[in-house]
Structures are given as structure tokens and as C-alpha cells.
Amino acid sequence: MKRVFWLMSAVGLTIAQSSAAQSTYAAEEAYVASVPDVEIDIDSAINSLIASSNQNPRSNLLTQATTNYSSNFSSALSSVAAKLTSNSAPSIAAMQASRAALGRSIGRCALYVRRALQAAGYEFTPQPSAYQYANGTLAGAGFVKISNDNYQPQVGDVVVFNRTSKNPHGHIQIYDGNQWVSDFRQPNFSPYRQHNGYTVWRDARYIDASANTGTVLAMN
Structure with a gap:
């Protein structure tokens, strides 16, 4: 009888722990769900900077010339x-x-x-x-x-x-x-x-x- 009671207690504890874990996981999911907005904003900002750089010929020219000005400056200059x-x-x-x-x-x-x-x-x-x-x-x-x-x-x-x-x-x-x-x-x-x-x-x-x-x- 004691063994059965111990087994039921163990099962109950496991179920309680599982419920607690699920509650904690749900709370974490709810928290994480509120974070992506910030991350999306950062990604958007980075994408905007990249797009702005691609639309700025002088910026591209400076980058290419700095990388290898001795051999690539002429072709970079011609392109813009x-x-x-x-x-x-x-x-x-x-x-x-x-x-x-x-x-x-x-x-x-x-x-x-x-x-x-x-x-x-x-x-x-x-x-x-x-x-x-x-x-x-x-x-x-x-x-x-x-x-x-x-x-x-x-x-x-x-x-x-x-x-x-x-x-x-x-x-x-x-x-x-x-x-x-x-x-x-x-x-x-x-x-x-x-x-x-x-x-x-x-x-x-x-x-x-x-x-x-x-x-x-x-x-x-």
C-alpha cells in the first residue's frame, strides 16, 4: 500500500512539474513574442542602410576604390x-x-x-x-x-x-x-x-x- 501511495505521489509530482514547466515555457513564449518587434526594427534598419548604400554611387565607388584602388578604380569609376x-x-x-x-x-x-x-x-x-x-x-x-x-x-x-x-x-x-x-x-x-x-x-x-x-x- 505504501508502495502504491509512493508511486502515485511520484506520478503526481511529475505531472505537477510538467505543468509547471509548461506554464514557464508558455510565459517565456509570451515574453519572446514581445521581443521580435525590436529585432525586426534592427533588421529593417540594417536593410535600409544596405539599400541606401547600394543607391549611393559615390559610397560604392569609395568602398571599391578603398578595397583595391590600384587595379579596380578605373572600372568602378566607369560604372558610375x-x-x-x-x-x-x-x-x-x-x-x-x-x-x-x-x-x-x-x-x-x-x-x-x-x-x-x-x-x-x-x-x-x-x-x-x-x-x-x-x-x-x-x-x-x-x-x-x-x-x-x-x-x-x-x-x-x-x-x-x-x-x-x-x-x-x-x-x-x-x-x-x-x-x-x-x-x-x-x-x-x-x-x-x-x-x-x-x-x-x-x-x-x-x-x-x-x-x-x-x-x-x-x-x-
Whole structure:
């Protein structure tokens, strides 16, 4: 009799424990059910950020260029840049410079190129010396510095020559599709017999598919 009573007690205890466990599980389910809303909000926020990033070409370009700028910058640039047309800012600047250029230099290259760029809609603070346009002015106007290696010019490209003791103001010029112009139509790329180096600048929003497909970002 005692054994039967013990067995019934054990069964009752088991049933009670099971009921308690089910109650606890139900309570936990009720609690968990209130949590997913927060998790869904987080997921939604992350998805929104990803979608926003995918819709932002400059963000994608920066990510791709940072990952492997030396080999992939050109293809990344091509994928987001608009086709260069006669109505594009680089073309307009080049045309204005070409029209204003003289037969020989009068030592006002910075003035002539600056006016051409401004006529095309580029905004920046005018600099008194040509070399100063490579110190942040062109970059602030939307240009990027590109590599000099295997360089082939594109309409609207701007080149800035470093200053020297003989030419303390340096030199600035723009490519019009046929030749380099500044305050005059230059017969050669460089207006000097000897120079102290130069940097090449391009409006990254536009690209001519027929020219300079191997251009990469210059990091120095």
C-alpha cells in the first residue's frame, strides 16, 4: 500500500512539474513574442542602410576604390560616371578655354583657365598662382588626381605644373580635345623645356570610354 501511495505521489509530482514547466515555457513564449518587434526594427534598419548604400554611387565607388584602388578604380569609376558629351562641364570648360586662348602666352594662364572652369559651372576660390590649384582647389571643385603613368588626355583634363625658381607661379592648362591650352594654344604638352613635375586632374563624374581606360587614382 505504501508502495502504491509512493508511486502515485511520484506520478503526481511529475505531472505537477510538467505543468509547471509548461506554464514557464508558455510565459517565456509570451515574453519572446514581445521581443521580435525590436529585432525586426534592427533588421529593417540594417536593410535600409544596405539599400541606401547600394543607391549611393559615390559610397560604392569609395568602398571599391578603398578595397583595391590600384587595379579596380578605373572600372568602378566607369560604372558610375556619365558619358562625356559636348554639354558636360569638362567639355564646356575646354571649349571656353580654347576660344579665349591667344597665339602666344602673356603669362596669365591661371586667369584664363580659371575663367574657363568657372564658365562651365565649377565653383572654387580663385588662386593668384597656377600651382596653387593643385593644393586642394581642383579637388574641392570635383576633380580627382589621376596617375601620370601611361596617361592619355580626356577633354576637360587639367594639368598643373609645379613651381620652380625660374617659374615661381607654376603653370596650369586644360585639354580641349586637340591640344593643350592655357592663356595660349600650346604646341606641346609642356610649355617648358624643363619642369619640376606636374599633376593631372579629371572631373570623375564624366568619362570618355574611348580614352584613358587604364587610369587609376594617384595616391601620392
